[in-house]
Amino acid sequence: MTSPRVVELRKNVMNRHDRKAALLRRYFESTETCVINLVSSPGTGKTELLTEVLRSMVGRGISAAALVGDCATDNDAKRLEASGAPVRQIVTEGLCHLEVTMIDQHVQGWDLNGIDFLFIENVGNLVCPSAFDLGETLRVVLLSVTEGEDKPLKYPQMFNSADLALITKMDLSEPCEFDLATTQDNIETVSPGITILETSARHPNSVNALVDHLIESRVKLLETTSPETTSPETTSPETTSPETTSPETTSPETLSTA
C-alpha cells in the first residue's frame, strides 16, 4: 500500500482574476485614467452622487465616464447619462458583484486616452465586491446617514479594503439623528488612516469638494505611477509641453542659450 500522493500547489485562488486585473490596471495607467470603484449597500446613493460628480466634472471640462453594474435593468445608466458623460451599463444577470472580465469586455473599443476619470459603480452589496480587484486605481466605499453608525463594524472587510470612505446624504443627518463622530470612529476602527469625506448630492459645494479631492488624488497617483515611462502614443500633441526635454540630457550651456 502506498500513501496517497499529495501535490503541493501553493497557488492564489484569485490567480487568473488578479493577473487580468493587473493587466487592466497597467492599461489604465498607460491612458492616465483614474479608475474609481464605488462600493456600498443598495440605496446608499451611489448613482445620485455619481450623477452629480459627473455633472460637476463635465461642467469643469474634466473628461469623465462611467460603467455601472446592476443585477437587472439599465435604470442607473439612464440616470447617469443625464450628467452628459458617456455611460455604459453592465447587467450582471443576478451576479452579486462585478468581475474583472466584465470590466475588460465593457472597456473594449472605448478609447480611454483623454478620459481622466472612469467610475465603476459596483453592484449594491457590501460583502461580495470586496474580494474582486477590478484593476481600479481607488476603491471608494460609501455609507449613508440612513444606514446606521455601526455598518463599518458589520462589514469590516469592505471598509478595510477601501482607499476612501464617503458618508452620503449628509443633508438628512439631522432628521436621522445621525452620529457623525461615532461613524467616523467606527470606520477608523476597521480601516485606520482612511480619508473620510462628508457628502450630499443635493449640495453642489460638497460635490465640488469631492471632485477637488479626486483630482488631487489623481495628480498624486500619476506622480507615483508614471516615472518617466510615458510612451509617445499616450501623449497627445496638444498636451506635449516644451519641458519634455529632461534636465539630465540637456547641458547647462544649451539651457542658457535657449
Place this chain on the structure above:
Amino acid sequence: MHELSIANNIISEVEAAARANNVQSVASVTLSIGRLCGIVPGALQFGFEIAREGTVLSSAKLLIEEESVVVWCPDGDHSVELMDMVFRCPVHGCQTPEILSGKGMEILRFEVADSCSNSQETIAS
C-alpha cells in the same frame, strides 16, 4: 454568494494542475483562507459542491484552514494577532494599519484519489 465564483476559480486552478500532473481524480483540496477575505466557509463548501460536478474534482472534499489576521504594531514594534476586526494593538492600544496576514486566499495542496492512476500510467506507457 460570490463564493460560487471563488469555487469556480479553485476548480480551474486544480484542474490545470491535475492535468499537468496526469491526475485522473482528486480526493481533497486544502485551502487557506484569510479572515479578511470575506469568505463564508459554509457558502464556499456549497458552491464547491455545485462547481465540482463533471470535473476531476467531482468527488473531492474541500478542506479549509483559516488564516488569522496579523498586524504590525508601530508603537511596540511587534506583530500581533487580532481576534476581532478592531485594528488596534491589544497591548499598546495604537492603530495598526499595516496588515501582515489575513488577506490571503491560497490553494495549498490537493490529494490524488486513485491509487490505480499510477498503474494505469504504466499500462499506457
